[in-house]
Amino acid sequence: MTTYIPKINTIPYDVFASPSASILxxxxxxxxxxxxxxxxETKETYRAMKQPPLRPPPYVFGPAWTMLYGLMGxxxxxAVTRAALPPLSYSLSVSAGDLQVLYSAQLGLNLAWMPLFFGLRRPALxxxxxxxxxxxxxxxxxxxFGIDNVAGWCMVPYLAWLGFATYLNTGVGYLNNWDISESTLATRKALGKDR
Structure with a gap:
């Protein structure tokens, strides 16, 4: 399988080559x-929003994300170090550089979510x-998975959590009419309609 992945500035290979740097x-x-x-402020905003069922308490997110970031790293x-080896050692034809681009892009999207949701208060974005x-x-x-089964399995909890986070994001957006601005949450709290 060949794929076109544009070359952009990515995390350098040396970071991926070091397990500790890649994790940290x-x-x-x-x-x-x-x-x-x-x-x-994030915790206060979280408590002020109408929440869907199954929402975890705020203290769960820090440890969960620390573990997930470590697993993804x-x-x-x-995967990247294995892809840098001769292609006979794995089943897919993908380069280490392609994986660096995709990983860097996903990490950027991941890091953008919190500022979009809690900073800009734009649940739709x-x-x-x-x-x-x-x-x-x-x-x-x-x-x-095509390169290294351990790498693939390390991503499964991350994908599961992203699915759950999507449910929470959608639920909060829907229950709050896609408006979690400070003024709306403050008005709702003042009127006693925060739950």
Whole structure:
């Protein structure tokens, strides 16, 4: 299978070549984005929104994402370094550079979700972002399985969580009429209609 994947600036190969760097990079970037959206305000916004059933408490997200970022980083390490070997060692014809582009793009989409949802308070844009993220990661997982089963399986919890996050994003958007602006949430809270 050959695919055209445009060459863009990506995370350098040296990051993927090091298991610890590959694991720590998404954890560090995800943590930086999380803290840049002001965690206290994010928790208050989360509590003020009407929520769909099965929503987890806010304290679940930090540990869950730390684990998922670590798994995605390790998967990328395994797949990219394996793809850099001669093609006889795996079943798909995909280059390490192509995987770097796809991984970098999915990480960018991932990191954009929180500022879209909690920063700009645009659940519809965040939903478009996460749907794109699921599509890209589904393809990336398919490629990883063709290169290294461990890498593919490391992506499965991430895909499952993205599916759940899409449900939550859609539920919050729908239940809040796709408006989670500060003024709307403050008005709802003042009127006692926050749940």
């Amino acid at each position: 990079l998404p954890i560090a970037l995800g943590s930086a984005v999380g803290y840049s959206t002001r965690p206290k 390790y998967a990328a390490h395994r 965040a939903l478009a972002d996460i749907v794109s993220l699921i599509g890209l990661n589904s393809y990336l997982t398919y490629l990883y």
